[in-house]
Amino acid sequence: MSAAQSRAARALLDWSRGDLAGKVGFGEETIESFESGGSDLASGQIEALRSALMAAGVVFTEDGSAGVRLSDRGGDEGTRLGALTTENDR
Template sequence: MTPAQSRAARGLISMTQTELAKASDLGQSTVIDFERERRIVSDAAMAAIRAALEAAGVEFIAENGGGAGVRLKKK
């Protein structure tokens, strides 16, 4: 998952950075720093962010020649 994918995913579900931090059980500064590419966050932090976004209804699309992306899960 890239910082851009995290920002896009939040946009799809109208989730704030604060809400994502709470949902992923991380500090808000970790989410902000990751999305702004201020620092490298741990693999565990990235996994927690991704899991929180997936639980909220986002699906991550792997790099497949067209670029990595995100979309809403089908209901």
């Protein structure tokens, strides 16, 4: 997930940085730094953010556009088989 996707997903959900931070137990400054390009997060931290957004109904597009949209059905789609890694298969 890119910083732009995180910002766009929050906008779709009408969530503040604080809302997202609260869902995953991070400080708001962590979200702000990631989304502004000020710092790179560990892959596990990015996956936690992505999972929280997906649980709220955000779908990350995989058509090369690196976009986001809201799901028609909401809920968590889980991790797609092709995206499983040793970091996110737990």
